[in-house]
Amino acid sequence: MSASRNVPLLEVRDLVVNFYTRGGVVQASRGVSFQVDYGQTLGIVGESGSGKSVAVQAVMGLISTPGRIEGGDILFQGRSLLDQAGKKFVREVRGKDISMIFQDPMTSLNPVFTIGTQITEVLRHHMGMTRDQARRRAMDLLGLVDINAPEKRLKQYPYEMSGGMRQRVMIAMALACEPQLIIADEPTTALDVTIQAQILELLTDLQQRLQVSVILITHDLGVVAQLCHRVAVMYAGRIVEVGDADQVFASPVHPYTKGLIRATPRLDVVTERMVSIDGVPPDLISPPRGCAFSPRCDQAKKDCLRAQALTPLGDDRHVSCWCAIKGDTR
């Protein structure tokens, strides 16, 4: 596993995922490309049905019937996870080098085993540790995620813990095998605001200390602002804008990004009325032709009926919008 450092840690290329339902083919991911570098945090922002979770589920190999990966490639340290030769590699990588934190810790922890059993199981399976080593490592891990009295906690069952505590355990389990990439799918959505703040702080701190790469899936721009170096905005199965987080927030280019930032209520700015994006979210069975956002976009024109690929705007920023590109060349 000695990949050279000029290859990105994870690269997703033109990923196409379809779900075959009775209502029609749901085009959940329509050519998604992104990459994550070593020690970097990428936030993928989008609303429900934008395909943000589908993209990372494909990375974790969690797409099952009625879903199908129909195109594109996923490269981890330059090696494909999708081709035939990658099958064995995939088993090595998933769960060890790439781990995942889910939205609802209650459903992803097994209710009939103690926390300790579940963590040591992972360690013994992936790292080949002995029972004793695994136990000590599990205690260290709980300490790492700021859980007091780890000795006692290891003997507890998931239902004995609060939501915030369970999410900390999930993070500890995700860190167990010293992964290079952590995928966090809405890790704080199910939590209360004050607990969310605690967990976000913990994630920020861990990311900086361990220099691990993180993909954070969320619908909340505030969470991205706290945690992410880069941000990718998804709409209707495509990435519409991607770039450095500070810059995207400071000067969004795509009308959807702009709308999303304006629609997110801010506590530090006073506005009388909330700003919305008119219209309804797109139907992924028959997405609008060309730019999927054009029916809701106030700058839409004829060009928008043709699809526009992600185009670089300099400074690592890529946008797929005709207006933006015209404006840039002018």
Add this chain to the structure above:
Amino acid sequence: MSQTNADSLEQALEQHRHEWVEKLFELGRELKRDKAGLVGVMLITALVLMAVFAPYIAPHDPTDQDLTARLAPPVWYEKGTLKHILGTDHLGRDVLSRTIHGARVSLWVGAAVVLLAGGFGVVMGLMAGYLGGRTDAFVMRWVDTQVAFPGLLLALIILAVIGPSLTTVVVVLALNGWMVYGRMTRSAVLSIRQSPYVEAAEVVGCRWPRVIFRHILPNLTSPLLTLGILEFARIVLAEAALSFLGLGIQPPATSWGLDVAMGKNYMFMAWWLVTIPGCAIAVTVLAINLVASWLRLISDPQEREKQFARHMAGAMRKKMHATIKKELEAP
């Protein structure tokens, strides 16, 4: 303005009035893909048709005795005749005709019992689950008591008092079978009554009968349908058993169970007397079970989607790739 709005709403309602026909067609298309379910539905349709048109299909009257042709074997034996294709019994009655007419009793008893027991059990379960408190305690203790009491004993008591007949069989089986509906409905109601749309109905001011029958019951149809159909199979067997024991249908009427009972004395000379009505019972029960398992599959939306994906993915993929190609080539 508002008047035109009301008109367009009425128009839309009119347009959507026949939606359910389309849904039925879709169900049919899906049935075609599930071979086992299709076989089950076809068998049951055939049985129902056979029962309804029994007098026209059956070559003989099932009670007509022909003492000259007693215990005639089926047609493929040397002594068999085309007159009695499946042979005759010890009184010379035509086995085929009796089997065809026997379907009437089985299906009639099955349907009547499922409707009676199901109707009563579901209403009891709905009230117990929704009203809770004393109603719940009363209904559930009643169910418990009756479940603990041996069903056959109850049947014997009732039959001994009233005397066996078709109606008695239906009543006895319904009295013995309603508890399972009651229990299942109650537990389903307990989970559904927590859902926000039930609370919404209460907040809006619906009284309890409306909440139960308008909001809760329609959302219970698919599990209840599956249960009813499985119970149907059980009832067919139970009726056969009662008749076999001499407690059910009485001669000269026909029933598969009765025929098996009468044939068992001649089992070693005339195997067809037992086997043919026995097979009829088996086929009916199998068909019903096939339909039930298909229904269970399609009433689970997730499972239905998966089923669909497995069958249709290939075709849809081709179609979609074609349209994408067309769109790319168009400009």
Add this chain to the structure above:
Amino acid sequence: MIGQAKNATSSPAKDETPDSPLIQVKDLGVVFDAGRAGFWGKKRLQVHAVENVSFDIHPGETLGLVGESGSGKSTTGRAILGRVPVSSGRIFFQGKEITHAGKEAVRTLSRHMQLVFQDPYASLNPRMKIVDIVAEPLLVHGLVKNIKAAAGEVAQLLELVGLPPDAGARYPHAFSGGQRQRVGIARALALKPQFIVADEPVSALDVSIRAQVVNLMQDLQARFGLAYLFIAHDLAVVRHISHRIAIMYAGNIVELADRHLIYESPVHPYTKALLSAVPVPDPPVQRARQRITCPGEAPNPMNPPAGCRFQSRCPYATQTCRDTAPVLTRRRPGQSAACWNC
């Protein structure tokens, strides 16, 4: 104890709006039975969901009720609607006491008070057409004879919430979350209520849709003079719709103030923590923000600590906080808080 709380809490609203309040809640307490302690235990467990909650809501006003899960905010809303048995305290509607209203009284009251739900997917019966859902309140209160007679009214209601009239002929699954929430609002409006409890009506919606629903509710309020109890779990959304905001923690109101005062000069440490917990969608600002953290989690409602409920997480807790529970007292015009140290 009741007298003490009354003195402290009836004051804040009095000097602001002269007209009589639509809803008055006085020292509301709701206790749920949670079974026995252990299998053989004699002691009955009780969950103190709501304790000593007092506020009033005037016609055309929105009170934002903010709290985290388990704070008792939904229970408070449902207690007003008569859906939860009240253990102590009194509730008035237009000056008439409705605390222990019977079933029929609650049914009559449902023409004046309605509820909008959080989950737009689960709150519409999947087996009913939109027209049946919206017309149901009219039907069950005998205001129309049948669905056909309600068509005009339903079309009008649908138009009011921004849905096309032919939407009535379809089933809920054909609509997106935002549209379903509009249907839920239309259903609540059907009886022309004066007061609506909105239980986190936008929490389950996408960011771009939230504003549509909040703005719709504001427009409806302006048009019909509705009063809202707007329940939310964080302070980001309530800002735009509320006139006053009450912050709840573990069954108590810890701060109740005019909207701008909550955001500009919060008093209670929990309010401050809640304000700083919502991340700002602007990376440099968010990174530079000084956060007031409160470690730990909310206390167990079956066994709450003596004294102030927030003491275990409060950075300023003193011995007084551990001994006696603070009551809501007035801090400045339009703002009161329950805290010993601020």
